[in-house]
Amino acid sequence: MKARIIVTLKTGVLDPQGKAIEAALTSFGLTGIDGVRQGKVFDVEIAGDDRAAAEATLKSACEKLLANTVVENYAIEIA
Amino acid sequence: MKARIIVTLKTGVLDPQGKAIEAALTSFGLTGIDGVRQGKVFDVEIAGDDRAAAEATLKSACEKLLANTVVENYAIEIA
Numbered sequence: 001m002k003a004r005i006i007v008t009l010k011t012g013v014l015d016p017q018g019k020a021i022e023a024a025l026t027s028f029g030l031t032g033i034d035g036v037r038q039g040k041v042f043d044v045e046i047a048g049d050d051r052a053a054a055e056a057t058l059k060s061a062c063e064k065l066l067a068n069t070v071v072e073n074y075a076i077e078i079a
Numbered sequence: 080m081k082a083r084i085i086v087t088l089k090t091g092v093l094d095p096q097g098k099a100i101e102a103a104l105t106s107f108g109l110t111g112i113d114g115v116r117q118g119k120v121f122d123v124e125i126a127g128d129d130r131a132a133a134e135a136t137l138k139s140a141c142e143k144l145l146a147n148t149v150v151e152n153y154a155i156e157i158a
Contacts, residue, residue, distance in 0.1 A: 006120055021121065021144070028143050030136055035124035041085055042100065045114035057111060061104050 001046045001054055002079040007067045008039035042066055051078055080125045080133055081158040086146045087118035121145055130157055 009015050018037040025033050044061075046054045058076045067074040088094050097116040104112050123140075125133045137155045146153040 008120065008122065018121075024144055025140050028140075030140055030143075032126040032133070032136055033123060033140070034126050037122045039120040039122065041087065041118040041120045042097075043087065043116045043118065044112060047111040047113050054111070057109055061107075061109055061112070064107050064109075065100070065103055 001049060001051070003044045003046060003054060003058055004077045004079070005042040005044060005058060005062060005066060005074055006039060006077070007042070007062070007072050007074045009037055010071055010073055013071045039072075040066075054078055080128060080130070082123045082125060082133060082137055083156045083158070084121040084123060084137060084141060084145060085118060085154045085156070086121070086141070086151050087153075088116055089150055089152055092150045118151075119145075133157055 015037045018035070021038060022033055022036040025036070044058065046057065048054070055076060055078060058078075062074040062076070063069065094116045097114070100117060101112055101115040104115070123137065125136065127133070134155060134157060141153040141155070142148065
């Protein structure tokens with residue numbers, strides 16, 4: 001089973017990396033970019049067909065390792 | 080207008096970071112993880128309502144800065 005986890009910074013948390021990307025895009029001549037925020041994506045391959053078990057495993061993975069829940073949100077999409 | 084860009088490694092390109100995450104999750108006691116590949120996500124805020132123009136701008140951003148198209152794929156989703 002395939003799943004995708006997307007980890008993004010919470011609203012209000014400063015994102016200097018995103019700001020740097022925004023500035024770089026503007027300096028490359030792109031117009032109309034009002035903001036960029038960078039996050040992480042994890043494509044996970046999970047054994048078995050039990051969606052509930054997979055979701056529990058992935059939630060645990062996010063809480064333990066993949067996301068810092070103080071400043072980041074995560075979303076789990078199971079294909 | 081909001082858009083999301085997801086940049087992932089092409090199939091076949093080695094992902095040592097993903098392998099390290101997979102090993103870490105297993106060492107945390109999670110079972111059934113068969114593979115992890117890490118990518119990047121960019122949440123972009125674009126001025127105006129012209130979807131075609133936004134898509135062209137984002138495509139240009141990916142080609143110029145956000146993705147290394149030799150080893151990475153990108154996907155653009157406009158909300």
